[in-house]
Amino acid sequence: MTRLRFGTFLAPFHAPGQNPTLALQRDLELVEHLDRLGYDEAWIGEHHSAGSEIIASPEIFIATAAERTRNIKLGTGVTSIAYHNPLWVADRMVLLDHLTRGRTMLGCGPGSLPTDSAMIGLNPTDTRELLEVNLDIIVRLLRGESVTQTTRTHELVNAQLQLAPYSDPCFDVAVAAVASPTGPRMAGQHGVGLLSIGATLSADGFDALAHHWNVVEERAAHYGQPAPDRSKWRLVGLMHVAETREQAYKEVEYGIEHWFQYFQKVAAFPQMAVDGSNLREMIDFVNEAGIGAIGTVEDAKAQVQKLWDQSGGFGAMLLLGHEWASPAATRRSYELIAQHVFPEFQGQAAGTLAAKDRAGSTREAHAQSQLDAVEHMTKRYEKELAEKG
Numbered sequence: 205m206t207r208l209r210f211g212t213f214l215a216p217f218h219a220p221g222q223n224p225t226l227a228l229q230r231d232l233e234l235v236e237h238l239d240r241l242g243y244d245e246a247w248i249g250e251h252h253s254a255g256s257e258i259i260a261s262p263e264i265f266i267a268t269a270a271e272r273t274r275n276i277k278l279g280t281g282v283t284s285i286a287y288h289n290p291l292w293v294a295d296r297m298v299l300l301d302h303l304t305r306g307r308t309m310l311g312c313g314p315g316s317l318p319t320d321s322a323m324i325g326l327n328p329t330d331t332r333e334l335l336e337v338n339l340d341i342i343v344r345l346l347r348g349e350s351v352t353q354t355t356r357t358h359e360l361v362n363a364q365l366q367l368a369p370y371s372d373p374c375f376d377v378a379v380a381a382v383a384s385p386t387g388p389r390m391a392g393q394h395g396v397g398l399l400s401i402g403a404t405l406s407a408d409g410f411d412a413l414a415h416h417w418n419v420v421e422e423r424a425a426h427y428g429q430p431a432p433d434r435s436k437w438r439l440v441g442l443m444h445v446a447e448t449r450e451q452a453y454k455e456v457e458y459g460i461e462h463w464f465q466y467f468q469k470v471a472a473f474p475q476m477a478v479d480g481s482n483l484r485e486m487i488d489f490v491n492e493a494g495i496g497a498i499g500t501v502e503d504a505k506a507q508v509q510k511l512w513d514q515s516g517g518f519g520a521m522l523l524l525g526h527e528w529a530s531p532a533a534t535r536r537s538y539e540l541i542a543q544h545v546f547p548e549f550q551g552q553a554a555g556t557l558a559a560k561d562r563a564g565s566t567r568e569a570h571a572q573s574q575l576d577a578v579e580h581m582t583k584r585y586e587k588e589l590a591e592k593g
Contacts, residue, residue, distance in 0.1 A: 206435070208508070208549035209520035210541070211245030212238060213281050213401070213440045216525050219462045220255035227258065230531055232269055237535050239273035241542040245438075245520060247281025247311055247399070253319035256466050263296050270304040279309030281522075282380045282399065286314050286334035287324060290341040291351075291363045298346075301370040308371075311399055312339050313380035313387075318472045330356070336390060339379060343394045346374050378438065381416055388416045392423025397436030399522075402476065404441040404495060404511060413439075413515045435519035439511055442496025444528050445537050449499040452537075453487055456498055456528040460486050463526050498528075501544040508549060521549075 214234070218227040235246045248265045251257035259265050262280040269278055285293050293310075300308040314331035315321050321331050337355050344351050350364040369375055379394075381387025382402030391398040400416055420432045446452035464486050467476045479493075480486035490496040497507040508521055529537065547553035563570075 206517075206519075207551060208512075208518075209244035210546060211243050211247065211276075211438075211520055211522045212525050212538075213247045213249075213399075213522040214259075214525040215249040215251065215257045215281075216259065217256050217463055217466065217527055218258055219459065219527075224258055228265075231259070231265070231525075232272060234525070234531075234535070234538075235269045235276065235278075236272050238538060239276040241539060242546070243276055243538070243542065245277045245279060245309070245522065247279040247309070247522060249281050250284050250287075250315075251317055251320060253323065254317055254466075254471055256462075256470070257317070263300055266300055266308060267303060270300075270307060275307075277307045277309055277376075278304060279376070279378070280311050282311035282313035284315030284320065284331070285312045285338040285342065286326065286331035286357075287321070288338075289358045289360075290338040290355075291345065291358075291360055293338070294342045294345040295365055295367075297375065298365055298367050298369050301375045302367065304370075306371045306375065309376040309378065310342075311378050311380060312342070313399075316382075316471075316473050326357075332386060335379075335386075339390055339394060339396075343377065343396070346377070376436070378436065385416070385419045388419035389423050391436075392420040392425075392429065392432060393427045395424065395429040395432075397438065397519075399438050399440065400518075401440045404439050413511070417516060417518075433519075434517050437515075437518040438520040438522050439515065439518050440522045440524050441507065441511065442490055442498075442526065443504050443507065443523050443537070443541065444498050444526075444534075445501050445504050445540050446533065447500070447540075449503070452499050455530070455533040455537075456487065457483055458528065458530045458533070459526075460528040463528060501540050504541055504545045505548050508545065512549075 214231060216231050238246060248262035249257055249259055250262050252260055262283060266278040266280070283293055297308060297310045312335065314335040318328055321327065334356060341351055341353060341360065345363065345365055346369065348368065350362050351360050352362055353360050376397055378397030378399045379387045379390045380399045380401055388398055398416065398420055400413065417434070417437060424432050444452055444456055446455055461483065464478050464480055467473060467478050478489060480489045487498050490498050494510065497503040512518070527534065
């Protein structure tokens with residue numbers, strides 16, 4: 205198994221009515237914490253309505269987070285490119301690439317909340333059609349091309365970027381996929397990465413997981429792109445872990461009801477349909493539907509392995525930021541995953557376990573040699589004393 209990267213996909217989800225300034229600071233502090241723990245990536249969402257997902261500009265958040273972190277890569281998860289002039293999307297990301305010295309990534313999607321697009325006169329069909337058009341323009345601009353094109357919302361006349369990306373030849377670009385083949389199709393067509401969001405957040409999406417990459421490969425071959433690299437495939441999943449399963453169950457009582465009710469009653473996002481009317485039903489839905497793990501690090505390991513087996517292999521496991529638990533318990537969950545799950549999938553566990561087994565298998569002989577050495581030196585000292593008279 206190749207080294208699996210780990211990260212977070214931070215929408216974020218905050219219960220309405222609380223102090224938004226403190227909630228945003230908490231998001232920044234979480235990214236700092238993940239950077240210290242050695243997480244590879246953090247993807248930041250863009251939303252404008254419904255009261256829970258309150259980051260309006262992932263680019264501004266990333267610029268702030270970049271000054272507080274050292275190594276973690278920071279991506280827009282995702283920029284709703286149907287809402288924006290594609291020239292400015294590309295230009296802002298190139299700026300971020302320079303400001304972060306190559307730690308930026310561009311995630312593209314149509315926008316998940318219809319209440320966002322409705323405010324600018326677009327419906328979900330419009331945003332998906334614009335995603336395809338705008339992604340093509342962005343990819344061409346990032347290649348250094350000059351683009352003249354009229355879209356439904358913008359007109360570009362000899363548009364081109366004045367700066368090349370800091371990353372050579374370009375930072376990572378990925379397109380979001382929920383359940384339909386739209387995202388995988390565009391990823392294959394343009395030779396960019398794939399962010400499978402709904403594929404790990406619903407039973408139907410999980411069943412379609414392997415098919416996603418088949419679509420990427422088929423479209424890449426159709427458009428003459430190089431064979432797709434599975435390291436560019438990122439899966440978004442649900443987890444909360446603690447030292448014991450009972451403790452994990454207790455900790456998610458803090459906020460899991462809000463998260464479920466948001467998708468059941470507020471967000472018009474049927475691809476994220478979740479089931480459960482009480483705490484235990486919600487926990488069981490996550491665990492038994494195969495879409496996540498609430499429990500121990502062993503449960504988390506099993507979930508990652510299951511996703512790996514179902515998909516055929518991928519590049520990064522992104523943990524959805526959900527605030528099911530208190531800030532302290534949430535940070536501890538990420539810490540436990542870094543401490544115990546990372547090594548299992550990054551090639552670091554086998555070496556220490558093998559060394560332990562080797563030492564254990566020879567312990568008796570080595571222990572005897574230690575005792576023999578002590579006895580030898582004791583006798584030597586006694587002999588020295590005797591010779592002195």
